[in-house]
Amino acid sequence: MARGWYGLYLGDRVVYDIGTGRKIEGTIVKLFVSDRNKGLLIDDDGKEHTIVCEFCAKIPPTNGIFKFRPLSDIQYTVLIYEFDGYLKVYTFLGNEIEKNVMGIISDFGDEIEKIAIYVRETASNLNSLYQEINQNEFIEFYKG
Incomplete structure (x- = not known):
């Protein structure tokens, strides 16, 4: 569908x-x-x-790593896929997601294979994938 x-x-x-x-x-x-x-x-x-x-x-965002604009009162689920097979799951509000994701990238960027960001749609109450970010897309943001 x-x-x-x-x-x-x-x-x-x-x-x-x-x-x-x-x-x-x-x-x-x-x-x-x-x-x-x-x-x-x-x-x-x-x-x-x-x-x-x-x-x-x-109107796409012009700066930052996201291709969407987070809404401050919406919860986003962030999945961190690591190269060693581990998966970490975080939940952030829109007003804190960019700062926290960038912090994770800065601290652990060389261990991360990809990041997937989901949000629960208000209309359908289903989780939708908003953006998937591979390491080669955020390599400039971490000190590896």
Whole structure:
């Protein structure tokens, strides 16, 4: 079964084309399970807009290791796959995930094969893989 929502995830920064040349920029804060093309966007003024995901264009983050923007009140599950076969599991809130993942990379980067970040979607209550980061992608962040 396809995930839906045209590839959008919670926390994605998007430009929503509402038609007739008008656009709204904001952050995706909710994805609806009853309609896998419907979401809720909060614009820069704090106003909520119900959107059609199909008409959104993602604005990728420009710095850092993540390809998504963590939401501060959402829990993220981080799986650390080590070369020796061990798997470590952590849970972080969005406002602490980047600092903690970067700390793990700095301390143990040469022992890590890959990192997988999951989040429980509010719409479907299922865990979705947000990003998988291989060692060659974070090698510059640790002192190995």
